[in-house]
Amino acid sequence: MKIAESIIEWYHLNGRPLPWRETRDSYKIWISEVILQQTRIAQGTAYYQRFIERFPDIESLAGASIDEVMKYWEGLGYYSRARNLHAAAIQLMTLYNGNFPEDYREIIKLKGLGRYSARAVGSFAFDNPVGVIDGNVLRVMSRVLNDFSPVDITATLNRYQEIIDEWVKNVPSAPFNHGIMDIGSTICTPTKPACILCPLEKDCLSVKAGSQAFLPVKSKKLQRETRYFHFYWVEKNGSIAILRRPEKGIWGGLYEIPNEEVRHENWEAGICRYPDSEKKFEFKHVFTHFDMHLRVFSIKSGIDTDSVLCIPANELKKYAFPKAVNKIIQRMQ
Ligand code: SF4
Structure with missing residues (x-):
């Protein structure tokens, strides 16, 4: 079985039920992606629910004052995310008639949406045939490929993007991307990955090499x-x-x-x-x-x-x- 199919099959049996996964509403998916960029799911879920209750759609967010939006973001950190959400909602009202564009190459033009979040919304809401790479996915990929290139440099990221886009080419991208993220956060953990439970065990080159513990490699150490x-x-x-x-x-x-x-x-x-x-x-x-x-x-x-x-x-x-x-x-x- 191919890597993508193994992941999707695993996801349908084991994927985590989360509120933003039970909808195809691009607005709600966008809000969840922005909240979860720097926030753990347990903390982010409560913020997501409060935010959606007060600002249920693009129009209500665009029409709110920035002070009120910031109040709903209070305690989440990385406050430029809230300012960008507000600015992008106004952009969507004025340039797109209040509708979310469907192609990630258009989505990325919105304020605050980078390569990761544009692809995530494109995939989760519209099944754009693209892979979505976060830290968990980088770890899974470096191990599956048994690749010792540093994962925090652009050349590696670009190469991984091409590889994952190839993996997802002929399958529905939303369950694939959700699945590989879940595998990274629940099975292929930074220490002691549970390979025996992993749907990728047969294809994973680091299992064959016994090198899981040494991957992924990073080039920089964070200076505090x-x-x-x-x-x-x-x-x-x-x-x-x-x-x-x-x-x-x-x-x-x-x-x-x-x-x-x-x-x-x-x-x-x-x-x-x-x-x-x-x-x-x-x-x-x-x-x-x-x-x-x-x-x-x-x-x-x-x-x-x-x-x-x-x-x-x-x-x-x-x-x-x-x-x-x-x-x-x-x-x-
Ligand atoms: S087999 Fe092990 S190392 Fe390979 S992707 Fe799965 S959990 Fe990670």
């Missing part, structure tokens, strides 16, 4: 850095100072309380530049590429209140804050 920040809780007449972050960069478009990055020496020395400050608490927040240490001070003066919004404390819940700032708000209130 540590950064230090002072956050300032400014409360005046029952209102709290907040401000909106720029659209670009970390936490883009969300709200925060005044803060600044400090040098490691100043952090170690515990120096706060506001004289009437009171240190409250500190904690660490982990990002993909760096660790952020946050120290929170309550301060009485020194922040220019013209440069911030002063919001009654009981209205803070209307604004979308990143997780770390929400933690500060909860502890300070």
